[in-house]
Structure formats: structure tokens, C-alpha cells
Amino acid sequence: MGDTYAIAGLERKRAEIVREIAGAEDRLAYLRTSLVHIDATIALFDPEREPPGGDPILKRAQSGYFADGELPRIDMELMRDNQGRSAIELTEIIMVQRGIPTTDRTARYLIRKKVAGAVRKVRKRLAG
Template sequence: MNENGNKYALAALKDKRATLSGEIADMKKQIKWREDQLAHVDATIAIFEPGFDVDSLPLKRPRKRVKLFKQGELGRLIFDALRRSGEPMLTADVVTAVMEAQGYESEARSAFGPRVRGNLAYQLGRGTVEKTGIGRDTRWRLSDGE
């Protein structure tokens, strides 16, 4: 076996193992902390309702949030797209403009679409955008004050 050819691969593998070991140790600390917190909550429940079987409670799946935008960034991207357009835009066109501004391909549409629609609805409630039409024919534009 060529020892010189393997030294870089071996160094990379050792580094990867050290990284994974560190992550596992950190996760074990997080698990221990959560188990301690769970014990405190269980004890508090027992004070309010002695004899309650806490194991009978269903597990709640944690929500995983994918952070695609910094605080306020999506709204700014939407406003920029609407300003550049100069005319009301279809929701799909707003999504496309935001994706292009971020440098994403069409495969990301399923992640961007709901976020853009949600932000448009939020902006509509704030009065910063106006909506005409329904469904796929919905068009958006900046409010006169924007």
C-alpha cells in the first residue's frame, strides 16, 4: 500500500471522525439537559395532578424550520421585485423573481412558493401591498404609500 498516497485521505478521515465525535458529545449534553428539564416538568405535573401518567401524553414532533432568509430579507426582495416590475405581478412571477435574486434554480420553487405567498399575505395585512384577482390569476403591486 502506498503510504504517501493515503496520508491525505487518512488525515481527512481523522478530521471527520473528530468532528463527528465532537458533535455526538454536544448532542449528548443537549439530551441530558432536555431529560433534566423533562423531569422537572413531570414533577410539576405531579404536583398539580398526582397520579397522572405522563407517559400517556402523545409525543409532539419538533418543527424543523429551514431558514432561507435573514430577518426582513424576503419582504425586501418582494418589494424590489414589485418596484422593478412597475406593474402588478402574478404570484408565480414574484416567486421567480425572489428565487433569481437569491440565485436558486427552479427546483427550489416548492420551498420558496409558500414563503413568498405567506409574506405577501402578511404585507397585504399591513397594507404595504395590494392584491387583485384570485387563485393563479392573483396579481400583486405595491400600495400607493410604498
């Protein structure tokens, strides 16, 4: 009897998920229709051409902290000004400069990954 509130909450959550699934299915149907229209338009220009297959073009996830290409640019400037620092130290400097809490483990991980990649590229370029 005391579980009625829990059950009601779970039923509301279930209904919410069902609505999200329906919305996702609608979006998928729209995308499939768009794909058919694009293939038909390609066929108008070149009737003998087969629709391209292969891998989809993937969009990179954005962190939300930096604009496109901004982090590598900041990283390069810091590397020039702070030679010999590790990617972890550079990450800390960037986070402090941008006002990103250094206790945010997810942000630290994502930024450090990108900084480490930039450091590797620079070292490889200097070595070769």
C-alpha cells in the same frame, strides 16, 4: 505511503464527528432531565394527572430571508397589485425585491412553495 495525509484528514474528521455525537448525547440527556423536572412540577399541581404524551410540537424551519409572517404579507400585496400572475412570476418579483439571487435554486424553491400556498389560499377564499 502517500495516503498518510488522506488518512490523517479522515481521522481528524472522524474525531470531529465523535465530538459532535458526544455533544448531541449530552444535549439529549439534558432535555430528558428537563422533561422529568417538568413532569414532576405538573404532578405538584395535579398529582392524579398523567404526564401528557402524544406528538411533539414541531417548529417550522425558517428560511432566514423573511421574518415570521412577512412572506405571506408581501405575497398578498403582490397578488393584489399583480392580478393574474403565477406563483412562479410572483416568486421572481419577491426575490428581486429582496435582493435574493434568482439563480439560488434552493431559495427559489422554498419561496415558490410558500407563495404557491398563499396563492391557493386566496383563490380558495375567493371561490368560496
